[in-house]
Amino acid sequence: MASWVLFPRLHLAEIEDQSWCPSWLREHTHRALARMWQTSNSKNGSPAAQACDLLIHGLGGLDKAAEFTFVDSCAGAGGPTPLLETIMNTRLTSNGYKPVDFVLTDLWPDVKAWEKIAKQSEYISYFEEPIDATKPRRLARQGTKECRIFNLCFHHFTDEAAEKVLASAVQSTDAFMIFEMTHRTIPSLLNTTIVILSVFFTTLYDFYWSPIHLIFTYLIPLAPIFYAVDGYVSCTRGRTAEETWALLHRQPGLDLSEWELKSGEQTALVPFGKLYWYLGVKKSVSK
Ligand SMILES: C[S@@+](CC[C@H](N)C(=O)[O-])C[C@H]1O[C@@H](n2cnc3c(N)ncnc32)[C@H](O)[C@@H]1O
Known part of the structure; x- marks a missing residue:
């Protein structure tokens, strides 16, 4: 059952x-998010593992997933991609398919993080130059x-930018998948609170060597304040499936007759971490 949406969308x-x-x-945030994707606290596996299952299932099975880049x-600091790649390619190769490629891009490329990731897998590459998702x-x-x-x-995208992102996906790809964990719902607001509090533990682990991170977390709590502001603001920016698909349907001349649009939500981190997903896939992919 879809979570109850508490209030109208804001774009603060x-x-x-x-x-x-x-x-x-x-x-700091992107590292925390990358860790969150890999954290597993239920029998369903980490959010990254669950995202992998959703992708394979959404594309129509391993044989279909094997056709994609x-x-x-x-990509931020890589998010779920390193784990997604490992799980996806292990499943593909153990079922007789060739491994697939993953490409990291961002408006603010974190080349240092991506270099490390790409060294660990020959199937992950990246673009060093900024790529704006509204003009991909x-x-x-x-x-x-x-x-x-x-x-x-x-x-992060205003409705106007989100329209461009979706239109480009429909015009120049064969499938797209949106994953979100912040939304205008009670589980999301509670999960965000846990993430904000977790900063006090994860900073010590991630940045014990960095005086700037330690000072601005424990002495002058700039990092936790930043997490709180951006965390709750991103909840207010979450979109329902209806709001997301409306961005596509209101674009004149955009042909959606060849596309199937699906969405759903599931608990990816116990107790409150819901993963909201929105999938678009060309009907020809599943034929
Ligand atoms: C909250 S972070 C998520 C990072 C990563 N995907 C993850 O799951 O951990 C949002 C990312 O979106 C990127 N971003 C925001 N606007 C963008 C745009 N117009 N084009 C490309 N990337 C953008 C930011 O630079 C940032 O890395």
Whole structure:
């Protein structure tokens, strides 16, 4: 059953979206998100593992997934992609399929993090230059289909930008998947509160070597305040499936007759961490 939406969508400003946001703060959040994707506290596996299952199922099975290149369009510090790639390619190769490629892009490329990720898998590559998801180009390896993935980022786009992102996906890819964990729902607001409090533990683990991170977490709590502001603001920016698909349907001349649109939600982190997903797939993919 879909979670109850508490209030109308707002598009308040997130600090992370501002050009003056210090890069160390961005890095701080993206590291925390990358860890969150890998945390597993239920028998269903981590959010990344669940996202992998949803992708394979949504595309129509392993044989269909094997035809794709997966483009992580707002990759941050890598988000779920390293784990997604491992799980996806293990499942593909153990069932007799060739491994697939993953590509990392972002408006603010975290090249340092991506270099490390790409060294660990020959199937993950990245673009060093900024790529704006509202003006993307097709990046799939030749001879493969493209699936564009938007992990925890679709709420960053205003309706106008989100329309461009979706229109481009419909015009130049074969499938797209949006994953979100912040929304205008009680589970999301509670999960965000847990994430904000977890900063006090994870900073020590991730940044014990960095005086700037330690000072701005424990002495002057700038990082936790930043998490609280951006966390709750991103909840207010969450979209329902109806609101997401309305962005597509209201674009004149956009042909959706070849597309199937699906959505759902499931608990990815016990007790409150819901993963909201929105999938678009060309009907020809599942034929
Ligand atoms: C909350 S982070 C999510 C990072 C990562 N996908 C994850 O799940 O951990 C949102 C990301 O969206 C990126 N972003 C925001 N606007 C963008 C745009 N117009 N084009 C590309 N990336 C964008 C930001 O730079 C940031 O890395």
